[in-house]
Amino acid sequence: xxxxxxxxxxxxxxxxxxxxxxxxxxxxxxxxxxxxxxxxxxxxxxxxxxxxxxxxxxxxxxxxxxxxxxxxxxxxxxxxxxxxxxxxxxxxxxxx
Numbered sequence: 001x002x003x004x005x006x007x008x009x010x011x012x013x014x015x016x017x018x019x020x021x022x023x024x025x026x027x028x029x030x031x032x033x034x035x036x037x038x039x040x041x042x043x044x045x046x047x048x049x050x051x052x053x054x055x056x057x058x059x060x061x062x063x064x065x066x067x068x069x070x071x072x073x074x075x076x077x078x079x080x081x082x083x084x085x086x087x088x089x090x091x092x093x094x095x096x
């Protein structure tokens with residue numbers, strides 16, 4: 001499904017899972033480790049430590065604070081509910 005959407009957006013498809021699009025950038029990470037949890041409609045948070053980011057932040061775990069970047073998939077509360085808490089904890093700990 002996602003490949004189909006991306007293929008339509010970029011207009012090119014190489015191989016079975018490699019998409020080529022001039023607006024995309026290759027990230028120098030080989031198979032990043034994902035840590036996270038999701039309870040539908042309650043909270044979702046996925047940590048990618050090797051990239052220093054959180055994908056969605058429905059809950060701010062102790063390790064989430066170590067990730068300086070937060071990417072939000074959409075604005076539902078179960079995906080953004082802890083963004084302010086994350087920013088406040090990082091500021092309180094002088095983490096930027």
